[in-house]
Amino acid sequence: MAVPGTTRTREGVPGLDRAPGVAVMCAAVYALVETAWAVTGTTVPFTARTAYPPAVQLVLAGLAVAAGLACRATRRPLARAGRAAVRGVLVPATPVLATGAVSLPAHFVTLAAGSGPDSVTGLTHVLLSAALTGALAPVALAHRRRSAGRCLRCGREHTGGRDVPLVRPGATTAPRRTRRVAYLLMCGMVPWAGVKTVWTLGGDALGITAEKWKESNSGGSDAAKALAEAGIDVTVLAAGLGFLLLTGLMYPWGQVFPRRTPFLSGRRVPRLLPLIPAWLTAFGLSVYGVVLVAYAPLAALGVLPAPALDTDLGATRSGTLWLVAFGGTAFGGLGFALLVAARSYAARTRPACATAVASAEAQPSAVPWGRAG
Template structure:
């Protein structure tokens, strides 16, 4: 069986359904299903080259805490990147039934293989935004390379799946004619009530974590941590904006969570689709669809994975399957540290899953359709 081809690349697709006198060449961003496989392959090859150079030269790439990637892991990442390049290009051509199965399995394996580093995006963003600098240049480059592989490979998988189902690779609908012309955007509407309630309930996970951090910064004691000790640690280890905020009782991570809440509210309400009156001079204009979706997907996926792991770890400690951690840093009791792990899991997981729920609803409500000439 031969896969449907991208109509935007065929002569009929370019001119068959356009009105007389219309331009035959659409802007490059409207033709993204045609070029995203090549972009993914190019990025994957670049990533493989960088990983190979690091492995051959013994360059230290931070993995976690004081540990670095072993050379074997870097070479494995390079191989996974090369496979991603091959799969991206293979998905654009005609495939047999076995070929389609192989490509589908490759997507299912390679996307998580590159995406497991996504939980590192939110803390890296907070660190950079607070002016604390970059802990490791190679670590930041590694994160950007794997995140780029994940995003581009996911886009290729979406295009591949739509073609398999005989749908337009760009808008996902079933139609004939060009798939690179103008788009019709639906009228702005808020998220369904059930979606909003679900997101707000998930946000409640932020309350214990934000409350404890605020108590510490205001000089109070909680869960085995003295406020004075916490303030001293913040003053010695933080820099830039994070230190300034701490001096007035605001934790930079709590402020970052507030920005996440603002993003979530935009995903759930109408003003996230049309700029409101309090946002001149853009008031009344349509919000570019990917402007809230990209940060919501990237941040939400990272926070959801990280928070779920922390919550699972806290639950295993509560049931005795994992030992209670020894007190370290400003924590004077192991139970207090265990409680903070649980609070972090509720906060990061709650905000992450809320963003994913809101992003899914936003994507469905704002999905445009190709405008076809009569």
């Protein structure tokens, strides 16, 4: 059931005015911690077998300082050269700093399984990178809107200031094309989830027996062991939660709490509640998936070195490469599906100033403001 839009007279984009200050604080903390680690020689894992060199940590700290200064500059009106300078810092700095948060989904699964962090410094670095990236994004958004002469609240061109009411669109379903693309991408989960399920149910796959696979996971938490005994792999369960988030982004129940939700029935879901985990998870999964999908065929052809074989599992070279490819299609598929769904959700739930809505409704040929996909 579609829920009608609502009108509010208070500012509907709280935080954009405060975003530069938050970003400066996050950048300062990030730079101080990275510099301290580099000076003291603290090991910060980059992968399972490599660590960040101190020189790289200092470069990241310097980049965070530059991004913080750029965010601080957005607090006042800038000339054309100033706007270009801010854009020249934030555009490359944001994705570079965001790469530190790529492994956030993996850390989440590990912690959710009750196994504890593999590395405290590694987890801290990931969280700092995610926080800084999340703080830079609204600053970049506000700067882009301000530079284009658009309304800071709704991002549209219209007359009137912030004193006009803010209209929120009603709950809608994502366009059919968006849903088809998202579900097609989710099909990449099938081979990987199927192999994991075969192992948990006692079968053999990719040259690895169920007994060997269970032995290799014997050091996991009690919760993970209990799930495995029930035929459920913890990573497959985490992927299921990702699919739940995906469907919530595409259907009305992700915008308005369902009728049977205790205490929240019929209330509007805070817009950022599903978007923040979707964006953070999608970025890491999509990057990781692309890397694995590209690596598997190149390693099979001998262009890149083959992955180390787990002799305890009795894994073969071909079986390992197939597992890498399956993991790439699974992680990448879920990541890109979340990106597609989150983009649609953000467009469909974006509020608009009342004057912008009135202008859009006065143009019959225009796309309805609350149904952009």
